[in-house]
Amino acid sequence: MKRAYLNAKLAGGNGGLLIENGLVVAAGADVTKDNVPGAQMVDCGGKLLLPGLIDMRVFTGEPGTEYRETLATASDAAAAGGVTTMIVMPNTDPVIDDAAMVDFILRRARDTAKVRVAPMCAITKGLKGEAMTELGLMKAAGAVAATDGIKSVTNAALLRRTMTYAKDHGMLIVQHVEEPGLASGVMNAGEAASRLGLAGSHAMAEVMMLERDLRLVEMTGASYHVAQISCAESAEVMRRAKAKGLAVSCGVSINHLVLNENDIGAYRTFFKLSPPLRCENDRRALVEALREGVIDVVVSGHDPQSDDTKRLPFAEAAFGAIGLDTLMAGLLSLYHNENISLSRIIEAGCEAPARVLGLPQGKLVPGAPADFCLVDPQASWKVQPESLFSRSKNSPFEHRTIEGRVMETVVAGQTVYSAA
Amino acid sequence: MPNAQKRPPLLKAQHLLAVSDLSVSEIPLLLDLADSYVEVNRNAEKRHMILPGATQVNLFFENSTRTQSSFEIAGKRLGADVMNMAVSTSSISKGETVLDTAMTINAMQPNFLVVRHQSSGTAELLSQKVSCAVINAGDGQHEHPTQALLDALTIRRHYGQLEGLEVAICGDVFHSRVARSNIHLLTKMGAHVRVVAPSTLLPSGIGNFGVEVHRNMKDGLAGADVVMMLRLQLERMSGTFVPSQREYYHFYGLTEEKLKYGRPGALVMHPGPMNRGVEIDSSVADGAQSVIREQVEMGVAVRMAVLDALSRNQRSQA
Numbered sequence A: 001m002k003r004a005y006l007n008a009k010l011a012g013g014n015g016g017l018l019i020e021n022g023l024v025v026a027a028g029a030d031v032t033k034d035n036v037p038g039a040q041m042v043d044c045g046g047k048l049l050l051p052g053l054i055d056m057r058v059f060t061g062e063p064g065t066e067y068r069e070t071l072a073t074a075s076d077a078a079a080a081g082g083v084t085t086m087i088v089m090p091n092t093d094p095v096i097d098d099a100a101m102v103d104f105i106l107r108r109a110r111d112t113a114k115v116r117v118a119p120m121c122a123i124t125k126g127l128k129g130e131a132m133t134e135l136g137l138m139k140a141a142g143a144v145a146a147t148d149g150i151k152s153v154t155n156a157a158l159l160r161r162t163m164t165y166a167k168d169h170g171m172l173i174v175q176h177v178e179e180p181g182l183a184s185g186v187m188n189a190g191e192a193a194s195r196l197g198l199a200g201s202h203a204m205a206e207v208m209m210l211e212r213d214l215r216l217v218e219m220t221g222a223s224y225h226v227a228q229i230s231c232a233e234s235a236e237v238m239r240r241a242k243a244k245g246l247a248v249s250c251g252v253s254i255n256h257l258v259l260n261e262n263d264i265g266a267y268r269t270f271f272k273l274s275p276p277l278r279c280e281n282d283r284r285a286l287v288e289a290l291r292e293g294v295i296d297v298v299v300s301g302h303d304p305q306s307d308d309t310k311r312l313p314f315a316e317a318a319f320g321a322i323g324l325d326t327l328m329a330g331l332l333s334l335y336h337n338e339n340i341s342l343s344r345i346i347e348a349g350c351e352a353p354a355r356v357l358g359l360p361q362g363k364l365v366p367g368a369p370a371d372f373c374l375v376d377p378q379a380s381w382k383v384q385p386e387s388l389f390s391r392s393k394n395s396p397f398e399h400r401t402i403e404g405r406v407m408e409t410v411v412a413g414q415t416v417y418s419a420a
Numbered sequence B: 001m002p003n004a005q006k007r008p009p010l011l012k013a014q015h016l017l018a019v020s021d022l023s024v025s026e027i028p029l030l031l032d033l034a035d036s037y038v039e040v041n042r043n044a045e046k047r048h049m050i051l052p053g054a055t056q057v058n059l060f061f062e063n064s065t066r067t068q069s070s071f072e073i074a075g076k077r078l079g080a081d082v083m084n085m086a087v088s089t090s091s092i093s094k095g096e097t098v099l100d101t102a103m104t105i106n107a108m109q110p111n112f113l114v115v116r117h118q119s120s121g122t123a124e125l126l127s128q129k130v131s132c133a134v135i136n137a138g139d140g141q142h143e144h145p146t147q148a149l150l151d152a153l154t155i156r157r158h159y160g161q162l163e164g165l166e167v168a169i170c171g172d173v174f175h176s177r178v179a180r181s182n183i184h185l186l187t188k189m190g191a192h193v194r195v196v197a198p199s200t201l202l203p204s205g206i207g208n209f210g211v212e213v214h215r216n217m218k219d220g221l222a223g224a225d226v227v228m229m230l231r232l233q234l235e236r237m238s239g240t241f242v243p244s245q246r247e248y249y250h251f252y253g254l255t256e257e258k259l260k261y262g263r264p265g266a267l268v269m270h271p272g273p274m275n276r277g278v279e280i281d282s283s284v285a286d287g288a289q290s291v292i293r294e295q296v297e298m299g300v301a302v303r304m305a306v307l308d309a310l311s312r313n314q315r316s317q318a
Helices: A071-080 A099-112 A135-141 A156-168 A191-196 A204-220 A232-243 A254-258 A280-292 A327-337 A342-357 B002-006 B026-042 B066-077 B098-106 B122-127 B145-159 B177-188 B217-221 B245-252 B292-317
Strands: A003-010 A013-020 A023-028 A040-043 A048-051 A053-058 A083-088 A116-121 A145-147 A173-175 A224-226 A248-253 A297-299 A372-382 A401-411 A414-418 B055-060 B081-086 B112-117 B133-139 B166-170 B192-196 B212-214 B226-229 B267-269
Touching: A003 A372, A048 A342, A053 A071, A053 A248, A053 A297, A053 A327, A053 A342, A071 A083, A071 A099, A071 A401, A071 A414, A083 A342, A083 A401, A099 A116, A099 A135, A135 A156, A156 A173, A156 A204, A204 A224, A204 A232, A232 A248, A232 A280, A248 A254, A248 A280, A254 A280, A254 A297, A254 A327, A280 A342, A297 A342, A327 A342, A327 A372, A327 A401, B026 B145, B026 B292, B055 B066, B055 B098, B066 B081, B066 B112, B066 B133, B066 B292, B098 B112, B098 B122, B112 B122, B112 B292, B122 B133, B133 B145, B133 B292, B145 B177, B145 B267, B145 B292, B166 B177, B166 B217, B177 B192, B192 B217, B212 B217, B267 B292
Parallel strands: A003 A040, A003 A048, A053 A083, A083 A116, A116 A145, A145 A173, A173 A224, A224 A248, A248 A297, B055 B081, B055 B112, B112 B133, B166 B192, B166 B226, B192 B212, B226 B267
Antiparallel strands: A003 A013, A013 A023, A048 A372, A372 A401, A401 A414
16 A cells, blocks of 8 residues: 655655655655555645654663663654664673574564664673674674674774674674773763862773774774764864775764753763763864764664662762653754754764665665654654653753654654654 | 741751852851851850751761761750761661662651762752751762861951962862862952862862962962861872872972961961871971861851751741
């Protein structure tokens, strides 16, 4: 059965979308009610029709800490946030470090999740940073990339060999860049941390690890993606690397694009992130780097934490914030407040992640998966715990009114979320 | 607290969490009140029963001699029932969180919760969750407001004012909540503050706190009216901030010779406990210019003033 979404605003102008059997048949100005005979018609009322977001950095608690989040509850939050593909991290219990675990995630997602789910597998066994995992077998089992998630692989010799081996299997290496010795603090190092009396993690911890990794990429020719950068200097390093012709890409979390260290205020633990929120100059530099294309991908960095690990003094609280529910609104805030074009936002939220990971979705072109969402960019809503679908409620946007609401989310042609 | 009704409110806030929360007009009022309690404490009859029936709980998660006993004496002299929570034998040792412990105590309807904790922001966190007045008795590397108030009282009683004085704060500024509170209070009241320390013991951005930064004692102490030494916090030094105590003493330990860089008769202060022979020489600590014992005396008066001031707010909100 064909379905036509008409009277929509697409990235390239007004038009519609025709889908059948979970795939896109046609998209653009030519899709009107006069040339979709026999199709079920949906009037979009002039709303934005965008490809579904592909979130490259989602932590869940499945398996091991399901009280934080399951694949099912994360997918509920994803659908509400316009995310149609979640890339889940291997920092679970047990760790996703063998083919059976990759298979478990894929089967569990198939049975319980509303949106597409693909796992990244661990680079090192048990995330211990000591020995490489069976990258080839896990790639064959369906892992889309390898990462140690919230941990950096600090051993340069090991990472070099892993990069060399991963290249043989066409496996992308994704790194959390943070030199642990310099990143032992709980917020950005600087005056704000000094005033709050909190231990700081210097941005240089990120820059140093990033520069080291780029040297290893030059040595090995590996496919390499930086999970997220957080400061101006890292953006500059990436700019130089790309100018040099290195085939590397990088991401940024929406939190680092719209928040800064001052949001921590009176020790608000929902703003305790890794890497930490930096100063306003860093935030602005990241926005600029996104605009220019130096930063390829925007992620939510969704990291659910329970009250038990957040209702604590700041230094003792867990790192992390949820973000799936609010990712689309966050991206649209860049469109509203930072003059970043809609097409650039779609590229960073949909096309670039698909390109980096080699996925077929991310674009609304004939033959592509019919993964998309309808968005009212002007609709405002107040972020309250009860309005969030994530099992954990640690949102840095709690109690804020934000602009941009997902009205409907469609995965493989099936509606998985409707705001109505 | 029947007498509380007759006393006008003094502070805007319900809690005392940080010096940075106090206004320029509130600080002298608190110091004036503390001054009056100094006289009360020097009488043979030291009780001033303005808080009969009030309950004060001292919840100290870090070791403390001066501050805890000072708060205890202050509360008792005002007629409050004071309970010291022994954290090592409390439910904290069974895995209870600091917030649960505080809320449990809060359910017993105390009037004051005096908190010391190793994590910055703990007093702020508890103040959001409990209904009684929270007094920060030191939170991590953030603030220790009553220490700054007692230091200010000590200085003011000697010089008659704070404005225009040259105060040198020397030593482990990086780890010191005392330094932060003193910087906030003294700069707010018009004193000129310098910090003197090796670069490894200076917090990032300290130059933006309204202080002069010096890295040697000769420059830092030049013309100082007050030399405030800080304890080298060996228990917080998981890293390597200075090569040895011996070298630290050589360059930054306050000796009679280094004290001469300051103004003649400059006050020597130390919040305690002292590492004699590390940041301060015994001859200076026990010398004629030292007001270290006086600081301890002022501590009781200041804490009485704080309890008094906060009790007025409780009454006025009742």
